[in-house]
Ligand SMILES: NC(=O)C1=CN([C@@H]2O[C@H](COP(=O)(O)OP(=O)(O)OC[C@H]3O[C@@H](n4cnc5c(N)ncnc54)[C@H](OP(=O)(O)O)[C@@H]3O)[C@@H](O)[C@H]2O)C=CC1
Ligand SMILES: CC(=O)C(=O)O
């Protein structure tokens with residue numbers, strides 16, 4: 001970013017008031033009568049009802065439309081472990097996206113925990129307050145055990161966005177990119193740079209969508225993950241292959257797909273040059289991708305290029321997932337977000353990209369036209385149809401797979417966030 005853009009980003013966060021989120025009132029509070037309802041003595045009535053039946057919290061409080069965005073700051077975007085407080089702008093940012101795109105209220109919680117167990121205990125003790133918990137920017141391998149324990153201990157959806165949100169969006173974008181490149185997922189040779197939270201979840205979901213595990217080379221800082229390595233944790237070991245390839249140079253040669261979930265500037269033009277025809281490059285590290293799109297496009301004119309950024313075409317970013325996935329899950333009061341709901345979200349995103357693009361999206365990006373093809377493999381976050389398409393697919397899958405505690409909502413498909421209360 002230029003110095004001017006960096007300053008603009010700081011100004012955006014600090015002016016006219018610090019931060020990006022605020023709390024609003026939903027009831028009148030202008031008279032003594034109102035106060036006697038909102039606070040003492042009236043507030044005692046819903047307290048008594050909730051004490052009788054905890055489900056009444058959904059009726060008398062904001063719980064059912066409230067998601068906690070929780071981080072320990074150990075893997076903030078691709079910036080690394082900067083600690084809990086430095087993650088707050090990202091967590092507030094996730095809250096902005098929840099509210100703007102799905103009408104969901106959220107509170108960011110940055111936890112300074114000395115161990116994964118302390119983190120889990122902290123979150124589990126406050127879990128009843130929320131309708132759902134979105135874990136964010138927690139590094140691997142700790143994130144896997146943290147999420148598993150919290151899912152076990154909580155009866156609300158717990159979802160590690162960097163794993164599953166990223167995987168859902170990546171799978172949808174990749175299915176379309178392969179379609180445009182004239183290739184099939186089961187034949188594609190895939191290189192995944194990174195072997196952390198996002199990478200492991202993305203490759204697992206791609207395999208469940210039809211990719212061949214033996215066609216995937218996953219790499220960490222030490223190179224290709226292969227069966228001869230003795231330093232692999234159980235999550236990396238799932239992707240160990242029987243191969244002689246050891247470096248990114250070895251793995252990328254002739255590959256159809258590069259998925260970067262690692263760090264900045266790690267894929268060189270020479271490496272891109274050695275990929276197969278119509279190479280698909282998802283350089284998803286934020287804020288700086290594994291290869292800059294200007295460099296990639298200057299290197300090959302047949303590249304299908306995506307990044308996690310909002311300022312280039314094909315934004316493969318979990319913003320296309322978590323707001324709408326939680327919307328659907330909350331509205332049917334799902335106890336968890338299961339594989340069926342994730343796969344339903346993949347297909348909704350994939351299919352929506354093949355529809356005509358509405359004018360409001362063109363206006364938002366200040367462009368004249370946009371249609372399914374190399375420069376448009378995935379819907380943009382500003383597409384108002386995401387709410388209806390993705391939340392409906394997720395809610396239906398929750399009902400069909402038996403994790404919903406309420407029926408498919410009668411006010412679905414949602415046209416806008418103004419419709420969420422029916
Ligand atoms: N576009 C999107 O929607 C999303 C993008 N991301 C991006 O993915 C990246 C990883 O995030 P996340 O999975 O949460 O973090 P983790 O800390 O869990 O994982 C990071 C992984 O990247 C690997 N890595 C780091 N540097 C290198 C390198 N030089 N060469 C090879 N591998 C490297 C690490 O290797 P090792 O295991 O050896 O330490 C580790 O496996 C970030 O840049 C993040 O911004 C994440 C989520 C969503
Ligand atoms: C987008 C996101 O969640 C990340 O880069 O961590």
Ligand SMILES: [Mg+2]
Nearest residue numbers: 077136137162
């Ligand atoms: Mg993240």
